[in-house]
Amino acid sequence: MAEPRRIVIVGTGLAGASAAGALREQGFEGDVLLIGEQRHRPYELPALSKGIMLGDTDDPDWVHDESFYAEKNVELRLRTKATAVHVGDRTIDVGGATEPWDRLVLATGSTPRRLRVPGADYPNIRRLRRLDDARDLRAELTEGKRVVIIGAGWIGCEVAAAARKHGAAVTVIDPLPLPLHRVLGDTVGAVFRKMHETEGVTFHLGVGVAEYTGADGIATGVRLEDGTEVPGDVLLLAVGARPRTELAHEAGLALSEGAGVDVDATLRTSAPDVYAVGDIAAHFHPRLGQRIRVEHWANAKDQGAHVAKNLLGAGEPYTASPYFFSDQYDLGMEFRGLADPFADELVVRGDLEGREFIAFWLRDGAVQAAMNVNMWDDGDALQALVDARARVEPAKLVDADLASLMG
Structure with a gap:
């Protein structure tokens, strides 16, 4: 070449x-x-x-x-x-x-994806994708504002945490039963729900948005599929991209x-x-x-x-494992790998209730993904286990020195 x-x-x-x-x-x-x-x-x-x-x-x-x-x-x-x-x-x-x-x-x-519901064209429905979006939205997250977030994924949860820090009243809506459900499943998703509720977030889960409500050309809230009306001063649509x-x-x-x-x-x-x-x-x-x-x-x-x-002609395959991180309130986390939380076996090391733990997802005994929450000493070991798709007995993931499991 x-x-x-x-x-x-x-x-x-x-x-x-x-x-x-x-x-x-x-x-x-x-x-x-x-x-x-x-x-x-x-x-x-x-x-x-x-x-x-x-x-x-x-x-x-x-x-x-x-x-x-x-x-x-x-x-x-x-x-x-x-x-x-x-x-x-x-x-x-x-x-x-x-x-x-x-x-x-x-x-x-x-x-950003859009909802195909009546009222979706109201000009004040916010999305978060670009720098100007972030600066404009941040200016609206003030004491007492009613913030309605449609979507309980990573963006929705992070903005919810920020809005609560600024004293806004926050409601999060998602048709799934738990925040971050598709990525984390039931057990770990419940940790995030409890954390946000403890911080004052109101959830409407398991129900979708039927329409945006509004007056004088601007959106003033949403009506849910079960008939519930949720008023809002700031509406953020965060349903993926x-x-x-x-x-x-x-x-x-x-x-x-x-x-x-x-x-x-x-x-x-x-x-x-x-x-x-x-x-x-x-x-x-x-x-x-x-x-x-x-x-x-x-x-x-x-x-x-x-x-x-x-x-330039190298022809080298890209083999890196997926990685992302999130910060919400006092919770920091890193996620490595790719898991199916509804098919893979979940193994937890540490304290779920105290939000200091490592979650592993195993498939046929091999580590598919690992997420460390407020635990920062084992990042290299977690990366190695995920990259190698290491076969490890669940009990060892719970109790053993993680670095030793790679031999």
Whole structure:
């Protein structure tokens, strides 16, 4: 494979900017064009629902210093939309111009999902995806405000915790029976419900939203499917995100049945010299033996850095285990791996009630995932157990020195 002369990266989020930075670190001296629609230079997303929402900072963690792009000769075009990819011609339509490429990276990210219910078009229904969203929402989380959060996933729970810190009255609505239910299952999900309720959050679980209620052109609350009316001064919709695959679809790239753009173990799409990373990448994971799509911070960062090597001919598979973290009130946690909480065996080490524990999920005796909650000494051991899909007796996970279990 001849080294490319020009690489174009579509998407100025963490994945795209990490790819651009890694290309220069790898010694690539050709042209790098990084384009995206947002107005801010590339930044990381975790602070949007954590530090900024809590009021600890007004800024995210920027992927690179402001001077990086000029110093490293990376052409950064903000507020710029890519409208079409021409695989055969190796060109891309960008902001009314046509740009050539030798290698192309799609890192277009995802966009918040919407509810298809009456009133969904009210302009004051908030979503949290971009820096401006976070700053605007944070300004609304004040003493006595009635905050209604639709969705009890990670974003919904983190914003709920921040809103309670600021003295807002918080109601969380989700059709599932527990917060974080799809990821954590019954036992661990119940820990998070109890924690939030202890902090004053009101839940409406097991019931969906039938419609937004409003007056004078703005939403003032929601009506649930059981008829309950929940008034709100601030309404946040946090029901997940969908990958932005329109550009890939129109270019004729293979898409995953589940969602996302099909990529092989090296993050290459169905088209020669076109790669996809981050939220949109439905990646065939060689260790897991299945295709997965991960929307978390570490995946975007690590895939972006990894793809740079393959753009330059390395052809190395991406094998990292999924990882994410969360902070809510006095609870901090890290999750490694990929589990099915309704099929895998749950093993708990430590104190669930006291919120100091490690949860393991096992399948056929092998560790699929591990989550440490307010316990920070065994991160390396947990990573090793998950990466190796180690076969360990449940009793040893509860009582033994974890580092010793890897031999």
